[in-house]
Amino acid sequence: MRKERAYLILRDRSMGEVQLFGMGLLPIGAPALPLDEAGKYVAGAYLVFLLLLLVYVGIMAAKLQRMERELRDLASFAEQGRPGTPGREAEDVPVDVEAQPAAVSDRNLTPSEAAAGRPDRVRGSSDV
């Protein structure tokens, strides 16, 4: 019913009345709605736009959060893999390293040394 009315109005317009619509999905040809009724639709359209924008920003924020978490995990992983890294906390030191005697813990042990918990020999001294 309203659409038929719109067609009629447009036919009247083609006789010379003002037209001011461009391209896109442009409804045209209906009489003006009263402000209180039109306001709802206009507000709805602009709010939908803002809502979409907010949803997008929210998704991007979630993505950023996830990346930050992954980066934190990787940073802690990198620190654990590199002993002596500045900023390494004492409690991060593995327990088995702390259990080694101070004299031998600062150099590499052979598997048998590691198993016995002592050096078989001082590396290089017996070769002379």
Place this chain on the structure above:
Amino acid sequence: MYGKGLKPLSIATVVAIAVAFSLVFFYAPLDADQGFIQKIFYLHVPLAITALVGFVIGGVFAIAHLRGGDRRWDAYSYVSIHMSVIFGVAVLITGAIWAKASWGHWWVWDEPTLVSFLIVFLMYATYYPFRYAIEDRDRQARYASVFAIVAGAFVPLNFIAVRLAQSLVHPRVFATANGGLPGSMMLTFLVCLAAVALLWVTLVKLELTAKSASGQLKRLRRALDAPADSGSPRIAPEVS
């Protein structure tokens, strides 16, 4: 790299949108026929134009990808299309609201402009399943580029076809002798178009920055040989 200049661009976008919306509600006169409801025009049409131009830009980036083989162009193409699809959703919703207010119907099937835009939108909606149905990343990028070029060429053809179609409901009078927008409305419209286009550029840049950061993170994880976390599967091309 992609984040450079994002902050001033974002500020410019916010200012532009604020100015545009102020012009819409405080400067542009009420339309003699539609009254206040015509204010949707200043949002709906710039969104439609930006979305359609964005699709074409995605096709242009795809051409650059196929010519040079640089994966960055594929990422540009993907992000352009992605953003235009989001804008397309906004176009369809705002258009439906306007149609309901003006015609009393949410959708009219015998109007070429509406249906053609829907066809373009649905065509680009198939871009995602088409792209991610291909596992090999090189083939995926190549085929997606071909899709983007063909679909991008379809957009202006579709536009011309619709312009040639005779319709009583959607007269196109931007360039006619006895029609067109009055100066104040045209100014408002152009500012709105610039603001929406700026928003598109900003969001594309933001998306590219996020993808670049994500790509760098993956590279870092590979370099450290860290165990992968529970992260989601890749759903978009990486940008390094």
